[in-house]
Amino acid sequence: MRRTAEIVVGLPADQAIALFTPEGERRWADGWDPQYPQPSRREGPGAVFTTTHGTHRATWIMVDHRPDGVRYARIVHGLTAGIVAVDLFASGDDTTRVRVTYDLTALGPAGESQLEAFEADYQAEIAVWSTEIAAALQSSLSSVIGRSRTRRPVAL
Numbered sequence: 001m002r003r004t005a006e007i008v009v010g011l012p013a014d015q016a017i018a019l020f021t022p023e024g025e026r027r028w029a030d031g032w033d034p035q036y037p038q039p040s041r042r043e044g045p046g047a048v049f050t051t052t053h054g055t056h057r058a059t060w061i062m063v064d065h066r067p068d069g070v071r072y073a074r075i076v077h078g079l080t081a082g083i084v085a086v087d088l089f090a091s092g093d094d095t096t097r098v099r100v101t102y103d104l105t106a107l108g109p110a111g112e113s114q115l116e117a118f119e120a121d122y123q124a125e126i127a128v129w130s131t132e133i134a135a136a137l138q139s140s141l142s143s144v145i146g147r148s149r150t151r152r153p154v155a156l
Contacts, residue, residue: 001115004101005126010137013068013088016096019133020070020086022049022060028136029129034060060084079111080104100126 009016018024022034023042034049041047047062056076064071069087074080082104091097102122106112 001105001119002101002103003119003122004099005123006097006099007126007130007133008091009096009098009130009133010094011096012094013090013096016088016098017067017070020098021065022047022062027140028132030132074104076111076114078107079114080106100129 009019011019019028021043022036025032026034031053032051034051036042036047036049038048042049043062044065045062049060051058051060056079058074058076061073062070063073063083068089069085071083071085074082074084082102085099085101085103087099087101089097089099102118104115104118106115
């Protein structure tokens with residue numbers, strides 16, 4: 001099963017790429033909590049982390065990390081395996097078009113059922129990413145504005 005969808009992120013590409021790293025995704029993805037078998041190695045090709053979604057545990061390996069994209073090998077133990085790719089295309093000074101591609105293979109009948117459900121919900125799920133990212137960016141902006149309004153002038 002191969003599915004691709006696109007969203008637009010309200011950041012320039014050089015900043016948007018960080019949202020699709022294991023730690024960057026914490027900023028916007030509810031429940032995303034990557035765990036690292038080697039905590040000192042969180043970035044770059046070969047970095048490994050695991051996530052849990054419901055009763056399913058996934059192992060992710062960063063395969064490639066470039067300024068315009070990132071690719072992960074992903075194995076959901078006993079269910080599916082494949083590649084997740086995020087490619088960025090600058091679409092304006094402050095926006096980036098993001099293409100998210102999941103290319104997954106079922107590892108058995110249970111994986112086939114999971115992929116059927118995943119495929120049916122894919123476009124809607126990626127649209128949720130867009131909403132969650134926009135909310136996180138807005139929250140960050142509001143936080144920065146709030147801090148700047150509460151600063152007191154420095155007495156000279």
